[in-house]
Amino acid sequence: MRRPNGLARKAIRFKPASFAGTFLALLMSALIVSACGILLETGLRASVPAERYAAAPVVVAADQNEYVVTGSGEDLEKEATPLPDTARMDAGLAAKAAGAPGAATAVADFTFPVHARGGALTAHGWGSHAFTGASLTAGSAPRAGEVVLDAGAARAARASVGDTVALETAAGQRDFRVAGLAEAGPAEAARDSGGAGGTTWFADAQAAVLAGHPGRADAVVVLAEKGTGADALGDAVRQALAGSGVQVHTGDDRGAVEEPGLASAKVTLFGIGGSFGGIAAIVAVFTAAGTVALSVGQRARSFALLRAIGATPRQVRRAVASEALLVAPLAGIAGCLPGIGLAHWWFGQLQDRGAVPHAVDLHVSMLPLLAAVVLGLLTALGAGWTAGRRPARIAPGQALSEASVERLRPGLIRTFLGVAALVGGAILTGVSARSAGDDAAGAALGVVMLFMLAVGLLGPLVARLCAGLFGLPLRGGGPAAGLAAANSRANARRLASAITPIVLAVAFSSTLVFMHTSENHAADKQVRAGITADHVVTDPAGLPVDAVARAARAPGAEAAVGLLNTQVLVPTGSGEFASLQGAATQGVTGSGAALAKVQDLDVRDGSLGRLGPGRIAIDRALAASADAGVGDRLPLYLPDGTEAAPEIVAVYGRGLGLATVTMDRASLTGHVTSAFDSTLLVRGGSAQSLSALGEVTDASGYATARNAEAELGAWMNTTMAAVLGGFAAVAAVNTLVMTVRDRRPELGALRLVGATRRQVMTMLRWEALLVSAAGLVLGSAIAAATLIPMMNGVTGDAPYVPPLMYGALAAAVGGLALLAVALPARAGLRRWA
Numbered sequence: 001m002r003r004p005n006g007l008a009r010k011a012i013r014f015k016p017a018s019f020a021g022t023f024l025a026l027l028m029s030a031l032i033v034s035a036c037g038i039l040l041e042t043g044l045r046a047s048v049p050a051e052r053y054a055a056a057p058v059v060v061a062a063d064q065n066e067y068v069v070t071g072s073g074e075d076l077e078k079e080a081t082p083l084p085d086t087a088r089m090d091a092g093l094a095a096k097a098a099g100a101p102g103a104a105t106a107v108a109d110f111t112f113p114v115h116a117r118g119g120a121l122t123a124h125g126w127g128s129h130a131f132t133g134a135s136l137t138a139g140s141a142p143r144a145g146e147v148v149l150d151a152g153a154a155r156a157a158r159a160s161v162g163d164t165v166a167l168e169t170a171a172g173q174r175d176f177r178v179a180g181l182a183e184a185g186p187a188e189a190a191r192d193s194g195g196a197g198g199t200t201w202f203a204d205a206q207a208a209v210l211a212g213h214p215g216r217a218d219a220v221v222v223l224a225e226k227g228t229g230a231d232a233l234g235d236a237v238r239q240a241l242a243g244s245g246v247q248v249h250t251g252d253d254r255g256a257v258e259e260p261g262l263a264s265a266k267v268t269l270f271g272i273g274g275s276f277g278g279i280a281a282i283v284a285v286f287t288a289a290g291t292v293a294l295s296v297g298q299r300a301r302s303f304a305l306l307r308a309i310g311a312t313p314r315q316v317r318r319a320v321a322s323e324a325l326l327v328a329p330l331a332g333i334a335g336c337l338p339g340i341g342l343a344h345w346w347f348g349q350l351q352d353r354g355a356v357p358h359a360v361d362l363h364v365s366m367l368p369l370l371a372a373v374v375l376g377l378l379t380a381l382g383a384g385w386t387a388g389r390r391p392a393r394i395a396p397g398q399a400l401s402e403a404s405v406e407r408l409r410p411g412l413i414r415t416f417l418g419v420a421a422l423v424g425g426a427i428l429t430g431v432s433a434r435s436a437g438d439d440a441a442g443a444a445l446g447v448v449m450l451f452m453l454a455v456g457l458l459g460p461l462v463a464r465l466c467a468g469l470f471g472l473p474l475r476g477g478g479p480a481a482g483l484a485a486a487n488s489r490a491n492a493r494r495l496a497s498a499i500t501p502i503v504l505a506v507a508f509s510s511t512l513v514f515m516h517t518s519e520n521h522a523a524d525k526q527v528r529a530g531i532t533a534d535h536v537v538t539d540p541a542g543l544p545v546d547a548v549a550r551a552a553r554a555p556g557a558e559a560a561v562g563l564l565n566t567q568v569l570v571p572t573g574s575g576e577f578a579s580l581q582g583a584a585t586q587g588v589t590g591s592g593a594a595l596a597k598v599q600d601l602d603v604r605d606g607s608l609g610r611l612g613p614g615r616i617a618i619d620r621a622l623a624a625s626a627d628a629g630v631g632d633r634l635p636l637y638l639p640d641g642t643e644a645a646p647e648i649v650a651v652y653g654r655g656l657g658l659a660t661v662t663m664d665r666a667s668l669t670g671h672v673t674s675a676f677d678s679t680l681l682v683r684g685g686s687a688q689s690l691s692a693l694g695e696v697t698d699a700s701g702y703a704t705a706r707n708a709e710a711e712l713g714a715w716m717n718t719t720m721a722a723v724l725g726g727f728a729a730v731a732a733v734n735t736l737v738m739t740v741r742d743r744r745p746e747l748g749a750l751r752l753v754g755a756t757r758r759q760v761m762t763m764l765r766w767e768a769l770l771v772s773a774a775g776l777v778l779g780s781a782i783a784a785a786t787l788i789p790m791m792n793g794v795t796g797d798a799p800y801v802p803p804l805m806y807g808a809l810a811a812a813v814g815g816l817a818l819l820a821v822a823l824p825a826r827a828g829l830r831r832w833a
Helices: 005-012 015-044 093-098 125-131 152-159 186-192 204-211 229-240 253-258 262-300 300-308 313-352 367-391 396-405 410-433 437-457 459-471 481-492 490-529 547-552 592-598 620-626 687-694 699-709 711-742 744-752 757-794 801-831
Strands: 058-062 065-070 076-082 103-109 109-114 119-125 135-141 146-148 164-169 170-183 197-204 219-224 248-249 536-538 557-572 579-589 603-606 614-620 647-652 663-664 681-685 695-699
Touching: 005 579, 015 262, 015 367, 015 711, 058 093, 058 103, 058 229, 058 536, 065 579, 065 744, 076 135, 076 262, 093 103, 093 219, 093 229, 093 614, 103 119, 103 125, 103 152, 103 229, 109 204, 119 204, 119 663, 119 801, 125 204, 125 219, 146 152, 146 164, 146 313, 152 197, 170 437, 204 229, 204 687, 219 229, 229 248, 229 396, 229 699, 248 253, 253 262, 262 313, 262 396, 262 437, 262 579, 262 711, 313 367, 313 711, 367 744, 410 437, 410 757, 437 490, 459 481, 459 536, 459 663, 481 592, 481 699, 481 757, 490 614, 490 699, 490 757, 490 801, 536 687, 547 681, 557 620, 579 620, 579 757, 614 620, 620 647, 663 687, 681 687, 687 695, 711 744, 711 801, 744 801, 757 801
Parallel strands: 119 197, 146 170, 579 663, 614 647
Antiparallel strands: 058 219, 058 248, 065 076, 103 219, 109 119, 109 164, 135 170, 146 197, 164 170, 536 681, 536 695, 557 579, 557 681, 603 647, 614 663
């Protein structure tokens, strides 16, 4: 008898079609795992080269993360969360850093926005010219009350040396004498021109006050004496500033200080590559294992014949393992190539949408590719061993009998695990229903995973139940429909292998897509109901500092309130479940009574009348997550990381569409980079009288603009649904093609006993419709069990499922199933024409 590896090679050589489905499933598995692995590695290794700080060997800055510490001893874990805004350091540390051995000088650096008649400008302290290369072209360096303008700013302000210009800063509007004109350094000009119309410089002693952060600096730049290396200077500065809590950056780390979007980009990439990648890997392994098991199961009769002619159980198992060793590595390598392409496309789209800075490069190494190949190999070995274990273990006669007649029920262990997963999913559904906010979303992920595991493990039982239920209407549909129903009932395992990938595709795609449509629909409703102002004034660069006062003086205006939109971090959970939750925040310029005239937050408890310094109002979902209510103090971190514990004076219900936290504007002073309000709500008056302040619209237009801002989240959810759903759809088509090809003898027998080609094709179409209907219903049920409690906790409403979108999903499922059955069946029936 041939050696097992010889049997495997012959099987693949002479029956390649039997392994084509396995090859495709493992290829798709490697594709999705390698793509997510590349994005994960990029998120872990992401960095940006220094531009503005390119000539600065050492940059000192505050830590831009807040941390949650859980556990103790060896189990101590420290989870970092990027701060919403820039954390600043004591500007006085510049003097200490300048005293470090090898330091030539140290410069406190400031970057902040200012407004001029020509538009928004970017401002710095003049001391930064020492490392940016900015140089005077006319006049002198600025002193207190003076400013230096670049050519663009001077041209927009129509000013020259000696003239006076009016500028708006965090300290208010005032006049400054133009001390000189300067040309920005190349790196500084490129960076500042990205979001502003020009650059200005103020005296270092005055810059911190004008920025709204007296005594605080964005960073301290340390320049080296001649002959001192960057690493040696960095070590000296660390020793000089030990105990101050600041971080010393050298090399590529300097880029993270000037690129605040890097931290959030890392979180985004880690979320896609790690969180979504983990789910995708589980689904890929689950689907590939099912395909491998189907392929091995379809050859159960061949293995039984091998046993009958003397093959030992060990030889059968080795033959299955050899097949996996021959097919899986090739499929994995072939899948890594398109996986790299998918990672490049995905990463490029994230950069184009502003989620990842363009300076970040995609890292492609052998590690994620090797992991994808090894994972596919282990999946094939494990699934093949499991599927071939019984035919290799039982007696040859019994193996032949079981190869001819399908077993009625799965094994006890598989049934037990399936029931356990089903019960676990039901329990988590209840937990999700009782949770709110992020807790509900976290529990919902477990719901969909456990229910999917239950479907996979209890597949034959579920398929037999579906065949019985969906087969009832088929019995009255004629001979072909009746035969399709009988086939489905008698071949539950085959039916289960076809249904499971469809359930996967529908469940995950529906959950990801309809989660976003539900949140977006609820937010849109809350914005339209919550904005009671007649006019909404906005400006991307920020509104004038006196916008509220000017709007209040407009003819017919009854109330005017300014809003500064930012974010705070709120600790939620306890123990190992502790985390920091980002909460959208609006800082209110005006009283709580005035706010109530232009914005209806749907107050459930307390009153907005007490809103003021040290007192805030929060959304009901955050109140539930933080287990806090009216009268309690809510620990939180302001945008720059400053700790606070304001009193809760009101709890409201429209936080998803408006803001999760509402506080007075003064509480945010000194803790945000931009001191200019983002939105102005006005009741009464006319749009024409407010047009000088910014773009004027109404509540409907404002809601539409807010929906456009959520485009990135919608795109990411849709892309993840397309990747995961597309993979599962390919797996479903692959499985259906494999099952139809395996049934060619059965279809030929039907033709021999008198069935026409049309009758056979009609029977197969009915079976395809039964499979697609069962998969659609089960997948939709899992998605509903996930979304209903989650949306109840997050939005307080039922999930919103656009009928056209769900109809397109159902049509796609049915169309793919019919296509996957019809094409191979037509090819197989040609020989029986």
